[in-house]
Amino acid sequence: MADMQVDVAIIGAGPAGVAAGIGAREAGAEDVLVLERDWDLGGILQQCIHPGFGLHAFKEELTGPEYMHRWIERAHKAGVAFLTNSMVFKMESDGSLWVMNPEKGVFHVTAKATVLAMGCRERPLGAINVPGSRPSGIFTAGTAQRFVNMEGYMPGHRTVILGSGDIGLIMARRLVWEGARVEGVFELMPWAGGLRRNIAQCLNDYGIPFYLSQTVIQVHGRDRLEGVTVAGVDEKRRPVAGTERYIACDCLLLAVGLIPENELSRMAGVDIHAATGGPVLNEFYQTSRPSIFAAGNVVIVYDLADWVSQEGVAAGRNAALYAAGILEKPVRRIEVRGGRNVRLFSPQNIVGSGDVTVYFRVLRPIEKRCRIFAEPGLFERRQRYVRPGEMNEIHLKGAALQALPETVTTITLDAEEV
Ligand SMILES: Cc1cc2nc3c(=O)[nH]c(=O)nc-3n(C[C@H](O)[C@H](O)[C@H](O)COP(=O)(O)OP(=O)(O)OC[C@H]3O[C@@H](n4cnc5c(N)ncnc54)[C@H](O)[C@@H]3O)c2cc1C
Known part of the structure; x- marks a missing residue:
């Protein structure tokens, strides 16, 4: 196939x-x-057949496939071209792409601007050092979600879930619906990883036990999983002797975190942020390579797909403006930093003159009245709580940013109890 030339290429x-x-x-x-790279459009939302999507984008509660159907229809109407079964396996520093497709073979796509939208993947067992053998029956929660919702397979009948990320919570309920027994969800931290609404609707409503400050310390079984040993942990997350408990099970699901998928970004020399694991961005969704933009879970793991879509539209718009040579030129550079209770945030740089929305997640929950703020004196809001499982957003006024003295080159986000 001949090389392709487009204005904007999106991965x-x-x-x-x-x-x-x-x-x-x-x-x-x-x-x-x-x-x-998949044979169909929609990304991970193809396998998310539960409701909870679209409340912000459409003011309606939709399943993942219903939600994506609406966006895909809109994209077709807008004249967006799609190529499925097309794996991008290499990206050059100018954003041009090498792609493999079973029918078209290997081809090269040159674009005036490129948008990274590769999503994220789940942290596997190897990343969390659980001792024991590696029998069958251990899956990430997302793999189990695909098996049950798309392929029609049950991963097991008696399940333990390690980690309280949203996918694990959603799968706890899903497995109960399919007739399995869920022995409990075990979370290493003293607080939940997922959304409060998922704890209520997926665990409490089904009587599934939820244990905080507990973890799996041993996997048992040779060929097939036979059980796990769980134990309480101290404040340094070390198992506490005497709290061990054996639980018979044939399935262990892992919901222990998501990692933005940035192998291509690294290949192209895009700067990656140490905390988020995603590209360092400015408010135009532009990476350290000016023609390369990024949006969605490849940047920072969002709590709701609605925000991902909203950010995707904005990133695509800016990529198109860049391709046309009319994206606003930088006026000054202000670095965004996380304070004591903020680790993940995006964008990390502000370079333009307009208003900016900054997303961030806290490290520790504050379950009392608290304030979230951006120093020096740019933003403050009081709210009832902040939780690590939920994304916060703050809106910074362009005029206030431009009014900052030239000597101010950083702003700091934080959340504290009041
Ligand atoms: C396993 C899993 C399960 C999830 N379940 C839920 C859930 O139940 N509810 C919920 O609200 N959120 C869920 N999420 C979060 C969900 O990912 C986001 O809400 C949303 O899908 C993020 O959108 P995205 O477009 O950034 O990424 P994705 O939806 O992941 O889309 C990324 C797309 O990029 C494609 N891609 C990646 N690399 C390449 C390449 N090199 N070449 C070509 N294509 C490529 C992928 O095939 C995929 O289609 C889940 C996430 C994961 C990882």
Whole structure:
């Protein structure tokens, strides 16, 4: 196949990539191409058949596939081109792409601007050092979600879930619906990793026990999983002797975190933020390589797909403006930093003159009245709580940013009890 030349190329057709395609076309880009390695469009939301999507984007509660169907229809109407079964396996520093497709073979895509929308993947067992053998029956929660919701297989009948990320909570309920027994969800930290609404709707409503400050310390079984040993942990997350308990099970699901998928970004020399694991961005969703933009879970793990779509539209729009040579030029550079209770945030740099939305997650929950703020004196809001499982957003006024003295080169986000 001949090399392709487009205005905007987008890697990934999940919520971020589909929305970026729409944003790019609506901002005037002629040729917008989305490359997707899967055979179908929709990204992870294809397997999320539970409701909970679209409350912000459509003011309706939709399942993942219903939610994506609406965005994909809008993208087709906007004139976005899609190529499925197309794996991007290499990206150059100018954002041009090498792609493999079973029918078209290997081909090269040159774009005036490229949007990274590759999503994230789950942290596997190897990343968390649980002692014991490696029998069958141990899955990440997302793999089990795909088996049950798309392939029609049950991963097991008696399940323990390690970690309280949202996918694990959702799968606890899903397995109960399919007739399995869920022995409990075990969370290493003294607080939940997922959304409060998922604890209520997926665990409490089904009588599934939820244990904080407990973890799996041993896996048992040779060929097939036979059980796990769980134990309480102290404040340094070390198992406490005497608290061990054996639980018979044939399935262990892991919901222990998501990692932005950035092998291609690194290959292209894009700067990666140490805490988020995603590209360092400015408020235009632009990476350290000016023609490369990014949106969605490839940047920072969002709590709701609705925000991912919203950010995708904006990233696509800015990529189209860059391709047309009309993206606002930097006026000054202000670095965003996390304070004592903030680790994950995006964007990390502010360079333009307009208003900016900054997303961030706290390290520790504050269950009392608290204030979230951006220093020096740029933003303050009081709210009832902050929790690590939920994304916070703050809106900074462009005029206030521009009014900062030249000597101010950083702003700091934080959340504290009041
Ligand atoms: C396993 C899993 C289960 C999840 N379940 C839920 C859930 O139940 N509820 C919920 O609200 N959120 C869930 N999430 C979070 C969910 O990922 C986000 O809400 C949302 O899907 C993020 O959108 P995205 O477009 O950034 O990424 P994704 O939806 O992950 O889309 C990324 C797309 O990029 C494609 N891609 C990646 N690399 C390449 C490449 N090199 N070449 C071509 N294409 C590529 C992928 O195939 C994929 O289609 C889950 C996440 C994971 C990882």
